[in-house]
Amino acid sequence: xxxxxxxxxxxxxxxxxxxxxxxxxxxxxxxxxxxxxxxxxxxxxxxxxxxxxxxxxxxxxxxxxxxxxxxxxxxxxxxxxxxxxxxxxxxxxxxxxxxxxxxxxxxxxxxxxxxxxxxxxxxxxxxxxxxxxxxxxxxxxxxxxxxxxxxxxxxxxxxxxxxxxxxxxxxxxxxxxxxxxxxxxxxxxxxxxxxxxxxxxxxxxxxxxxxxxxxxxxxxxxxxxxxxxxxxxxxxxxxxxxxxxxxxxxxxxxxxxxxxxxxxxxxxxxxxxxxxxxxxxxxxxxxxxxxxxxxxxxxxxxxxxxxxxxxxxxxxxxxxxxxxxxxxxxxxxxxxxxxxxxxxxxxxxxxxxxxxxxxxxxxxxxxxxxxxxxxxxxxxxxxxxxxxxxxxxxxxxxxxxxxxxxxxx
Amino acid sequence: xxxxxxxxxxxxxxxxxxxxxxxxxxxxxxxxxxxxxxxxxxxxxxxxxxxxxxxxxxxxxxxxxxxxxxxxxxxxxxxxxxxx
Amino acid sequence: xxxxxxxxxxxxxxxxxxxxxxxxxxxxxxxxxxxxxxxxxxxxxxxxxxxxxxxxxxxxxxxxxxxxxxxxxxxxxxxxxxxxxxxxxxxxxxxxxxxxxxxxxxxxxxxxxxxxxxxxxxxxxxxxxxxxxxxxxxxxxxxxxxxxxxxxxxxxxxxxxxxxxxxxxxxxxxxxxxxxxxxxxxxxxxxxxxxxxxxxxxxxxxxxxxxxxxxxxxxxxxxxxxxxxxxxxxxxxxxxxxxxxxxxxxxxxxxxxxxxxxxxxxxxxxxxxxxxxxxxxxxxxxxxxxxxxxxxxxxxxxxxxxxxxxxxxxxxxxxxxxxxxxxxxxxxxxxxxxxxxxxxxxxxxxxxxxxxxxxxxxxxxxxxxxxxxxxxxxxxxxxxxxxxxxxxxxxxxxxxxxxxxxxxxxxxxxxxxxxxxxxxxxxxxxxxxxxxxxxxxxxxxxxxxxxxxxxxxxxxxxxxxxxxxxxxxxxxx
Ligand SMILES: Cc1cc2nc3c(=O)[nH]c(=O)nc-3n(C[C@H](O)[C@H](O)[C@H](O)COP(=O)(O)OP(=O)(O)OC[C@H]3O[C@@H](n4cnc5c(N)ncnc54)[C@H](O)[C@@H]3O)c2cc1C
Ligand code: HEM
Ligand code: SF4
Numbered sequence: 001x002x003x004x005x006x007x008x009x010x011x012x013x014x015x016x017x018x019x020x021x022x023x024x025x026x027x028x029x030x031x032x033x034x035x036x037x038x039x040x041x042x043x044x045x046x047x048x049x050x051x052x053x054x055x056x057x058x059x060x061x062x063x064x065x066x067x068x069x070x071x072x073x074x075x076x077x078x079x080x081x082x083x084x085x086x087x088x089x090x091x092x093x094x095x096x097x098x099x100x101x102x103x104x105x106x107x108x109x110x111x112x113x114x115x116x117x118x119x120x121x122x123x124x125x126x127x128x129x130x131x132x133x134x135x136x137x138x139x140x141x142x143x144x145x146x147x148x149x150x151x152x153x154x155x156x157x158x159x160x161x162x163x164x165x166x167x168x169x170x171x172x173x174x175x176x177x178x179x180x181x182x183x184x185x186x187x188x189x190x191x192x193x194x195x196x197x198x199x200x201x202x203x204x205x206x207x208x209x210x211x212x213x214x215x216x217x218x219x220x221x222x223x224x225x226x227x228x229x230x231x232x233x234x235x236x237x238x239x240x241x242x243x244x245x246x247x248x249x250x251x252x253x254x255x256x257x258x259x260x261x262x263x264x265x266x267x268x269x270x271x272x273x274x275x276x277x278x279x280x281x282x283x284x285x286x287x288x289x290x291x292x293x294x295x296x297x298x299x300x301x302x303x304x305x306x307x308x309x310x311x312x313x314x315x316x317x318x319x320x321x322x323x324x325x326x327x328x329x330x331x332x333x334x335x336x337x338x339x340x341x342x343x344x345x346x347x348x349x350x351x352x353x354x355x356x357x358x359x360x361x362x363x364x365x366x367x368x369x370x371x372x373x374x375x376x377x378x379x380x381x382x383x384x385x386x387x388x389x390x391x392x393x394x395x396x397x398x399x400x401x402x403x404x405x406x407x408x409x
Numbered sequence: 410x411x412x413x414x415x416x417x418x419x420x421x422x423x424x425x426x427x428x429x430x431x432x433x434x435x436x437x438x439x440x441x442x443x444x445x446x447x448x449x450x451x452x453x454x455x456x457x458x459x460x461x462x463x464x465x466x467x468x469x470x471x472x473x474x475x476x477x478x479x480x481x482x483x484x485x486x487x488x489x490x491x492x493x
Numbered sequence: 494x495x496x497x498x499x500x501x502x503x504x505x506x507x508x509x510x511x512x513x514x515x516x517x518x519x520x521x522x523x524x525x526x527x528x529x530x531x532x533x534x535x536x537x538x539x540x541x542x543x544x545x546x547x548x549x550x551x552x553x554x555x556x557x558x559x560x561x562x563x564x565x566x567x568x569x570x571x572x573x574x575x576x577x578x579x580x581x582x583x584x585x586x587x588x589x590x591x592x593x594x595x596x597x598x599x600x601x602x603x604x605x606x607x608x609x610x611x612x613x614x615x616x617x618x619x620x621x622x623x624x625x626x627x628x629x630x631x632x633x634x635x636x637x638x639x640x641x642x643x644x645x646x647x648x649x650x651x652x653x654x655x656x657x658x659x660x661x662x663x664x665x666x667x668x669x670x671x672x673x674x675x676x677x678x679x680x681x682x683x684x685x686x687x688x689x690x691x692x693x694x695x696x697x698x699x700x701x702x703x704x705x706x707x708x709x710x711x712x713x714x715x716x717x718x719x720x721x722x723x724x725x726x727x728x729x730x731x732x733x734x735x736x737x738x739x740x741x742x743x744x745x746x747x748x749x750x751x752x753x754x755x756x757x758x759x760x761x762x763x764x765x766x767x768x769x770x771x772x773x774x775x776x777x778x779x780x781x782x783x784x785x786x787x788x789x790x791x792x793x794x795x796x797x798x799x800x801x802x803x804x805x806x807x808x809x810x811x812x813x814x815x816x817x818x819x820x821x822x823x824x825x826x827x828x829x830x831x832x833x834x835x836x837x838x839x840x841x842x843x844x845x846x847x848x849x850x851x852x853x854x855x856x857x858x859x860x861x862x863x864x865x866x867x868x869x870x871x872x873x874x875x876x877x878x879x880x881x882x883x884x885x886x887x888x889x890x891x892x893x894x895x896x897x898x899x900x901x902x903x904x905x906x907x908x909x910x911x912x913x914x915x916x917x918x919x920x921x922x923x924x925x926x927x928x929x930x931x932x933x934x935x936x937x938x939x940x941x942x943x944x945x946x947x948x949x950x951x952x953x954x955x956x957x958x959x960x961x962x963x964x965x966x967x968x969x970x
Contacts, residue, residue, distance in 0.1 A: 052895040054864060054912030087915035103426040104435045110427050278460045300913030344465045352892050354463060359427035362461055411568035413547060417810040417838045420892050421847060437845030438889045442554050445547060446564025470568030
């Protein structure tokens with residue numbers, strides 16, 4: 001591996017199955033610049049600081065014009081979504097979207113979905129009842145959040161076949177643009193985003209003509225002190241919700257299942273103690289975070305932290321997964337402790353971009369893992385480590401084969 | 410049961426309001442109001458809320474069936490400063 | 494030779510500790526003492542008949558009628574069943590030499606170490622006969638809040654709030670939410686002036702007016718008038734006008750509960766009980782005591798970021814942090830002592846806005862809007878003192894405060910380098926407009942006696958003078 005920076009190694013597919021030793025190495029230099037001009041920040045304290053630092057931007061347009069991601073955004077036919085903007089735009093968009101998602105304007109919507117979600121995952125398991133082997137990813141962890149986010153937004157779930165490839169290309173393009181390979185991923189992501197945007201535009205048109213009670217319709221018709229969402233804002237927001245709504249959740253369900261299979265005593269405990277799922281999901285977000293690092297931040301000024309100056313314009317990577325295992329912050333960070341106390345993990349980020357969908361994701365994953373614990377009979381991991389997906393940012397297994405003696409009704 | 414939120418630490422992420430809307434309410438954009446003495450029937454929801462708080466600002470105490478067994482969550486000021 | 498460590502161990506096993514004041518600071522200290530292994534006799538004395546409860550909800554959820562006053566009991570973080578709770582009994586005196594606290598029921602409790610956490614009480618309307626009129630309220634305790642809530646349920650026609658500090662402003666906000674007609678009087682130029690200064694205070698004033706409060710600044714109440722039944726009917730103002738009101742809530746700040754320490758030879762008085770950063774009380778001569786500790790609203794302590802001036806902070810977070818530090822220091826050796834030097838912080842909720850503060854705004858001379866929009870009541874303001882950043886206040890922008898907290902901790906230049914977005918350009922620092930620092934009280938309370946070096950010492954003068962009415966401050970230097 002000589003010649004490759006630590007940051008490059010983290011992104012190297014060869015390390016996908018276990019990047020944690022690299023993160024530990026990285027934490028020895030908590031602000032680490034490499035020759036490409038990338039800065040990786042890996043200690044819990046500094047990540048938290050930077051997530052609240054108004055000199056760090058989420059807007060890729062702030063990067064120098066030769067940055068491949070900057071170029072991709074410039075060529076995109078849809079405007080950046082709020083996850084890729086700064087205040088005041090960000091705050092205004094997020095407020096408008098929150099109105100149709102949660103309190104204070106929309107109270108109880110997510111909580112009320114519990115029953116339907118339980119029915120859905122149990123339906124998935126019912127259909128596998130005579131199987132001896134299942135792929136947690138393709139059979140379970142992927143279809144579930146896709147179905148949920150589609151129904152929530154008002155997207156026909158059968159369209160999944162159309163947007164599946166686009167979603168994956170967009171997810172992969174979140175990785176840092178390293179080398180020729182990286183640039184290709186970004187170019188593919190751009191194409192996919194434009195096509196998914198086209199698809200959404202048409203769908204929004206349909207909802208505008210015949211509004212239903214789905215979130216998309218409500219976003220189209222809503223107006224508040226902040227006004228109405230424009231067509232452009234609707235397109236980019238709904239694309240983001242669709243991608244963020246399932247490309248991450250699939251990994252949390254899969255990472256959770258994998259961790260449980262690697263810790264059979266905990267799996268067993270969960271069977272008898274379903275309430276354990278609440279802290280257990282938080283611990284999974286700490287231990288195996290689906291978003292391993294924030295890959296879209298840019299320094300808008302020279303930022304000096306702990307004696308190191310990150311120059312204006314530099315891409316800054318906040319290494320969530322490294323911070324989550326920082327021994328300065330967490331006792332026994334490399335142990336999976338399902339009822340860990342004081343678990344202030346960074347799995348959903350922090351600050352103004354704190355995950356919008358976190359309340360939904362939590363409910364989904366709690367239900368999905370509890371159903372597995374209750375129903376799988378003698379589950380066993382077939383390959384360990386499992387094969388991983390390409391993405392370094394949205395890290396998770398591509399397949400997770402599990403042998404079972406059966407599935408309880 | 411008894412609930413306390415450290416509102417200096419709370420950053421209005423509203424995770425608690427999603428999970429236990431009976432007990433936690435957002436006033437305006439980020440001001441949290443909560444019921445400090447909710448009914449025991451809400452225990453499960455409130456526990457979920459406390460576990461989900463991104464800054465671990467929610468502290469809960471209830472009697473766990475046996476009068477002497479106390480359950481709590483949340484972080485003390487000193488613990489919080491340790492790493493933050 | 495007895496080892497210091499052995500002494501400490503034996504104290505932790507068999508010693509005795511008394512805590513006076515059974516509220517937030519008292520409870521947190523009790524928990525930390527047990528958590529850190531103090532197994533000896535632990536007595537908590539509180540003059541209120543209740544288990545420790547939380548006060549911030551009283552002017553918010555409780556007054557709004559959502560949470561009952563009885564439902565504010567503080568959760569315990571540690572089992573405390575082996576603590577001797579003496580509730581409903583006031584401490585009336587402290588004998589430092591005998592190491593005894595005297596109680597109102599004639600008993601006394603001896604101790605090896607003691608914590609003073611007696612907080613503050615509401616400053617009532619100074620004219621006693623007027624203060625006793627039915628319809629005149631203060632809010633400091635659970636009982637106060639219950640009584641006022643009951644009154645508000647009768648749909649009074651006009652509520653007068655005297656004093657636009659945090660508590661007064663919060664109560665005005667609740668009253669407006671309840672649809673009541675509200676007048677607020679404030680002797681200075683804007684609400685919250687003691688805590689936030691006139692510049693930011695005037696934004697809070699706009700907020701009040703936009704929510705339909707009849708806010709009268711630079712105005713004081715000169716008299717409260719009752720009818721034959723001794724029920725409040727009318728208020729008279731300094732501008733000569735009158736207003737028919739059926740409720741008057743006095744929100745003129747607080748008085749520190751230190752009277753019981755008179756004669757104890759501690760440095761205790763109207764300004765509180767002075768202590769060092771390790772929470773150890775000073776005696777009347779300014780010499781540190783070893784075994785008497787102080788925490789919470791009643792304490793005055795030096796802070797390195799604020800020129801080591803003795804400051805008293807009537808903030809929830811200060812009571813918690815200081816109690817934790819005090820309790821830790823009570824059961825640890827000198828080498829393990831911890832200073833109470835966390836950066837002050839508080840919040841207030843009013844008119845749908847979350848107001849948060851870090852640092853010490855009243856220490857500042859200038860203020861500058863750093864991010865956001867004042868019109869939309871979403872912004873962060875930074876405060877500076879002689880070119881250094883000393884505080885920041887946010888209105889509905891609390892997620893940025895950790896950044897400013899760091900600037901304050903590192904004594905960053907003022908004005909700070911501007912954020913990269915959502916910034917009013919150019920930054921425009923203006924005077925923060927704090928009222929002149931509290932003038933020293935005109936009547937002296939302490940004097941020196943004796944002439945020879947071994948005789949000279951400080952003594953209390955006779956009866957403390959009547960304390961002047963001042964506006965409530967959220968934390969004044
Ligand atoms: C209505 C209201 C709203 C508030 N809102 C906020 C807010 O939004 N944000 C914020 O940061 N802070 C707020 N505060 C301030 C916060 O509640 C206080 O800082 C906190 O209560 C201080 O705790 P303490 O234990 O030091 O003192 P206190 O709570 O005052 O407790 C002292 C206790 O000691 C008792 N006592 C006094 N003398 C004796 C004696 N001689 N013997 C025995 N017992 C005695 C008292 O009766 C009392 O029970 C608010 C306060 C009030 C009243
Ligand atoms: C386990 C699942 C999930 C994880 C681990 C996760 C993680 C994250 C993280 C780390 C961020 C912060 C990004 C940043 O700081 O730039 C984020 C933001 C976001 N997430 Fe999630 N997420 C998950 C599920 C969801 C779901 C289900 C949705 C949609 C319903 C969603 C929508 C969003 C959006 C819109 C943002 C941007 C918020 C903003 O910029 O204000 N996420 N998520
Ligand atoms: S979840 Fe935590 S931070 Fe968010 S509103 Fe509730 S208490 Fe505050």
